[in-house]
Amino acid sequence: MAVPLRRLHHVSLHVSNGRKLAYDLVSKYKFNLFATRLTDRSRQVAFRNGAAVFVVNERPIQGSAGLNEWLQLGGNDKHSADARRVNFEKHKRSNPSCLYDVHLHHPVDSVSNVCFEVEDVERSFKVLRHLGCNFLVPPTTVEDENGLVTYSVVKSIVGNVCHTLIDKTKYGGTFLPGFNVTEKDWSLEKENLSCPVTHFDHITYASPRKSTQQVMRWYEKLFGFQRFFIDSDEDVDEGFVVNQEGVGLRLTAMQYWKCSKAGITLPFTDKKEPDCKFVIAESLPQQGRNQVDTFLEQHRAAGIQHVALYTKNIVSAAHTMAKAGVHFFSPPPAYYTEVGKRREIEEAGHDPQMLSEHGILLDTDLQQDPSSQSECSENRRYLLQVFTKPLFAEDTFFLELIERRGATGFGEGNIRALWRSVQAYMENERRDSQGETVQSAQQ
Structure with missing residues (x-):
């Protein structure tokens, strides 16, 4: 039983x-630093925008940024560094340098852990x-004055991805024990109206062929x-396949929670959370x-x-985000001038x-009910999407x-345009890299 x-x-x-990533998340992507755990062996800093929460983990390097420098990223530094340092580490079974996670020593920067709440960690472990399953951390209990949390970490079948399973039913604090919360009265009412992010919509894996x-x-x-069909005509075994015009891609989606239109307010558990779908992307050899x-x-x-x-x-x-320095992928200019796409955008009211x-790309849901095919833009189901350039030094x-x-899909009508724009960017990066190598060799 699952x-x-x-x-x-x-x-x-x-x-x-x-520290660099923390600076980018705050200044460019408009996340708020709200919880920190900084020790001699590990740095863990939590950021959120709406209910989307990222935890940045770093092993400190001698001579690197100090505690005050990290905390200044969050603004309103009312207390001293010593006052904010968590003097905690009270576990029943272990004392890891990286709470709620593991250090995998991956050779490059990576997003490697998706943490889920579960009803009972001990039962889930069994x-x-x-x-x-391969467990990297057995059930471990952590507590502070707000209660206790039990968690374990399981290795997934996808590369270096792990899943922390966490039980917060006995915890009344804002985030997690061991973290010093710097913004205790946070709520969705304080959202950044100029950058209104509410939650994680989906997570996409890059996976080897076949x-x-x-993974499914x-x-x-x-x-x-459960399987989520990107397109009503997609093959159960093959997934959603685009294999033409220089694009060779297979997308297959899955979800763990029935879709809900209601948002959530982390960490209040009495709200229903919209499902976060998972997408598996693999390339096809023909293109x-x-x-x-x-x-x-x-x-x-x-x-x-x-x-x-x-x-x-x-x-x-x-x-x-663009004004703050975020760079986005842009589709070919013809995307917006092509007659059909231009009409589609205008009929959606944009x-x-x-x-x-x-x-920004727009894709209309072609599977909508015939009754909704009216001229009124409010009756059209569609989505809008835009993609940033890589956050790390690598094109990952x-x-x-x-x-x-x-619309509930993933912009399947935009895949070709996005694919070509990303390909052009990576080919330019490759040429620039090769040019620098040649120039260096000549010198």
């Missing part, structure tokens, strides 16, 4: 320069161990994930090398290629020129902004 998941709690990143079915079976058997292959090569393993942030106003969010300024992890107006 272990039921209650909700996605946070996503963890493991990086060599945590069930999953019986099913053959591995999708194995693993998540279905262990956690009860040559592509960005999935590039990810696998530069990441040196399968892993998380991108995380989509749901926003209620993508134009405002993209504009705010200005093609405005969308083109930040590379990036973010997506997505706004849904009734």
Whole structure:
């Protein structure tokens, strides 16, 4: 029997320069630093925008940024560094340098842990161990004055991806024991109106060819994930396939929670959370090398290629991030001038020129009811999406902004345009890198 998941709690990143990423998350992507755990052996800093929470993990390097420098990223530094230092570490079974996670010593920066809340960690551990799961951390209890939390960490079947399973039913604090919370009165009412992100919409894995079915079976058997069909005509075994015009891609989606339109307010557990879908992307050999292959090569393993942030106003969010220095992928200019796409954008009530300024793509849901095929833009189901360039030095992890107006897919009509823009970027990067190598050799 599979272990039921209650909700996605946070996503963890493991990086060599945590301070740089922290600065980018706050200044460019408009996340708020709200909880820290800084010790001699580990730095863990939590950021959130809406209910989307990232935890940045870094092993400190001698001579690197001090505690005060990290905390200044959060603003309003009312207390001294010593007052904010967590003097805690009170565990029943272990005292890890990396709470709620593990150090995998991956050779490059990586997004490597998706943390889920579950009903009972001990019971989940027994069930999953019986099913053959590899646990990196056994059930471990951590507590402070607000109660206790039990967690364990299981290795997934996808590259370096792990899943922390956490039980917070006996905890009344804002985040997690061991973290010093710097913003205790946070709520969705304090959201950044210029960049209104509410939650994680989906997470996409880059996976080797012919591995999708194995990954799907693993998540279905262990956690009860269910298939989500991107297109009503997609083949059950083959998934959603685009294999033409230089694009060779297979997408297969799964979900663990029935879709809900209601948002959530982390950490209040009486709210229903919208499902966060998982997408598996693999390349097809007929169309040559592509960005999935590039990810696998530069990441040196399968892993998380991108995380989509749901926003209620993508134009405002993209504009705010762009002004702060975020670079987005842009589709070919013809995307906005092609007659059919221009009409599609206008019928949805948007200005093609405005969308083109930040590379925002629009895709209408073609599977809607015939009764909704009216001229009124309010009756059209569509989504808007835009993709950032990679956050790390390697061409691996990036973010997506997505706004849904009734559409539940992933912009399948935009795949070719996005694919070509990403390919052009990576080919330019490759040429620049080769040019620098040649120039260096000549010198």
